[in-house]
Amino acid sequence: MSNRTIPRLLQTPAVLLLLFWMLVPLGMTLFFSFIRYFLNNTRRPEWTSPSIDNWRGFGNYQYVWNQDAFWLAIQNSLLIVCSILFLTVALGIAIAVLINRSFPGRGIVRVLLISPFFVMPAVNAVLWINMLLDPVLGLQGIAVANINDVILGLRDAPLVGGFFSLWPKFEPISFRATQTSAYAVIMMVTWQWTPFAVLIFMTSLQSEDQQQKEAAVLDGAGAWSQFRFLTLPHLGRPIAIVVMIQAIFHLSLYAEIEIVSRGNGNKNLPYYIGELVNNNIGAASATGIFAVILANIVAIFLLRMVGKTLME
Amino acid sequence: MGRIVLENVSKSFGDTQVIPPLSLTIEDGEFAVFVGPSGCGKSTLLRLIAGLEEVSGGSIVIDGTEVADVPPAKRGLAMVFQSYALYPHMTVRKNIAFPLRMAKMTQSDIDARVNQAASVLNLNDYLERKPGQLSGGQRQRVAIGRAIVREPSAFLFDEPLSNLDAALRVGMRMEILELHNKLETTMIYVTHDQVEAMTMANKIVVLRAGVIEQVGSPLELYRSPRNKFVASFIGSPKMNIFEGDEAKKHNAHSIGIRPEHIDVVKSNGEWQGTVGVAEHLGSDTFFHIHNTGLSEILTVRAIGDVNLRNGDTIHLNPRADDFHRFDEKGLRIT
Numbered sequence: 075m076s077n078r079t080i081p082r083l084l085q086t087p088a089v090l091l092l093l094f095w096m097l098v099p100l101g102m103t104l105f106f107s108f109i110r111y112f113l114n115n116t117r118r119p120e121w122t123s124p125s126i127d128n129w130r131g132f133g134n135y136q137y138v139w140n141q142d143a144f145w146l147a148i149q150n151s152l153l154i155v156c157s158i159l160f161l162t163v164a165l166g167i168a169i170a171v172l173i174n175r176s177f178p179g180r181g182i183v184r185v186l187l188i189s190p191f192f193v194m195p196a197v198n199a200v201l202w203i204n205m206l207l208d209p210v211l212g213l214q215g216i217a218v219a220n221i222n223d224v225i226l227g228l229r230d231a232p233l234v235g236g237f238f239s240l241w242p243k244f245e246p247i248s249f250r251a252t253q254t255s256a257y258a259v260i261m262m263v264t265w266q267w268t269p270f271a272v273l274i275f276m277t278s279l280q281s282e283d284q285q286q287k288e289a290a291v292l293d294g295a296g297a298w299s300q301f302r303f304l305t306l307p308h309l310g311r312p313i314a315i316v317v318m319i320q321a322i323f324h325l326s327l328y329a330e331i332e333i334v335s336r337g338n339g340n341k342n343l344p345y346y347i348g349e350l351v352n353n354n355i356g357a358a359s360a361t362g363i364f365a366v367i368l369a370n371i372v373a374i375f376l377l378r379m380v381g382k383t384l385m386e
Numbered sequence: 387m388g389r390i391v392l393e394n395v396s397k398s399f400g401d402t403q404v405i406p407p408l409s410l411t412i413e414d415g416e417f418a419v420f421v422g423p424s425g426c427g428k429s430t431l432l433r434l435i436a437g438l439e440e441v442s443g444g445s446i447v448i449d450g451t452e453v454a455d456v457p458p459a460k461r462g463l464a465m466v467f468q469s470y471a472l473y474p475h476m477t478v479r480k481n482i483a484f485p486l487r488m489a490k491m492t493q494s495d496i497d498a499r500v501n502q503a504a505s506v507l508n509l510n511d512y513l514e515r516k517p518g519q520l521s522g523g524q525r526q527r528v529a530i531g532r533a534i535v536r537e538p539s540a541f542l543f544d545e546p547l548s549n550l551d552a553a554l555r556v557g558m559r560m561e562i563l564e565l566h567n568k569l570e571t572t573m574i575y576v577t578h579d580q581v582e583a584m585t586m587a588n589k590i591v592v593l594r595a596g597v598i599e600q601v602g603s604p605l606e607l608y609r610s611p612r613n614k615f616v617a618s619f620i621g622s623p624k625m626n627i628f629e630g631d632e633a634k635k636h637n638a639h640s641i642g643i644r645p646e647h648i649d650v651v652k653s654n655g656e657w658q659g660t661v662g663v664a665e666h667l668g669s670d671t672f673f674h675i676h677n678t679g680l681s682e683i684l685t686v687r688a689i690g691d692v693n694l695r696n697g698d699t700i701h702l703n704p705r706a707d708d709f710h711r712f713d714e715k716g717l718r719i720t
Binding site: 283285286288289290291292293294295299303304307308310 | 436437438458459460463464465467468469471472473474475476484485488489532536
């Protein structure tokens, strides 16, 4: 017995710390989600302290469930996460396959490709929304203004002038607007996380068996068939890993949303919780529990996917 | 059909020439084995024929067609790789069907050919498995199956048995030979194992540093090796080759004699020495003999179990007709 007791004793501090670390916040969130708890309420001052006397049952859950903003937040969360996943995986595979061939300067290109990943999320958002996407001062605004100038100049040109005078004047897009702010977030996070996908796919491509490819060449497979029947199945497992890790990260996006439009048009679940926390802790906690459930559903779904590819 | 003619074929990687211009003809239906030590260019030569490498000079003609500009898949050749190169995500059936699918054959034709190949190779029970679930020998058969279904004019084997264990290797050797007898298709087989070369080939091509040292049937190479390299490469254990007085007696710079052409006698042998290591195999005994005054170690094969141990004195009689004589350049004197 003693030779089992000692290892267990030695593990205890770590296990206790982890339990404490996870269970205390989760327990407190659960507790708060079942009581009325406001940071500031002049009408009912007794609700401003977390007490069991303010028990509300599932009232907070019901309140959140009936809010349109909550459903909009879930919708935005899923839109943003799924779009980023699709784009990063597609771009990641394309770039990884491209730079897997040897060409002069490959080492430098690889380092440059990976560098967006080292930019802090908040900095990334500031750079994109102010310097690239801004409709007046950003690269987008400058580019659209210049294109308009060129077209304007061509209208006076002989021969083709008539054709260009039919063209409209292009309007720059404001990416802080309700209709477009989610796309701004998708764009900047895709830019930042594509290198992560490239990195993982690149290492995986290097472990691809070259003799298999030669065999495929002899079997009459062209470049597309080799990619479709050999490379893509070979990348199945890394794709599952990239999808899972990114899903976990992007369900909790916050900085980009705050900076782009303060939740206008792109409010996701964490941002919604953040707004509720300003006063209504009970409702925020209930939303937090919903978020945990959503994350678990996504995780189980993704784990299945990963498990399936590992089995094959 | 599958007559393959190489004319002055050469190959360089950058500045290093791995194959100097070389000519060789492999007749239709022949089982040709390229054999040589590691790095002698035998695999490169095979890859040149397959089209996986481009020739730097000369021409390769398959069935009368110059194939320099013909892509690998259109040369009508099928290759079996050392690592089998099976597609790990596909079942055995899909692996075998892959070349047919790439050739856009109809599903019914594909099924018919796959089933036929599977029954030839005893793979019927494994068609729905993935390569990872098969043993080494079964994987090898799947790789051969994938080659057979294409009905190529020639098969190319790149050291196909070197990943198998010894017992399985002997079995697969026989299977490949039987396949050759059945299909009567040209086969080119690359190996570094001279036993495989001797047992399988109609025609052995011995290569060293990209140069063909000798081409001939197994017994031609065994009986009359063209030079010292071929003499010591073909035959197991290696031929004893030595210089000195004994060679001068035979009017040669150096002479060679195979271990099986030296008889062990009780006394008054022409040569004598002390036994070093004795390998008792039961059917044969191999002696490594020191202090003969001929060469550092002399290898001798005695039939049956000869009761001589380490340190014993041994008397030997070489068979006079079986000496091979070589000149200063190592070439055979006839």
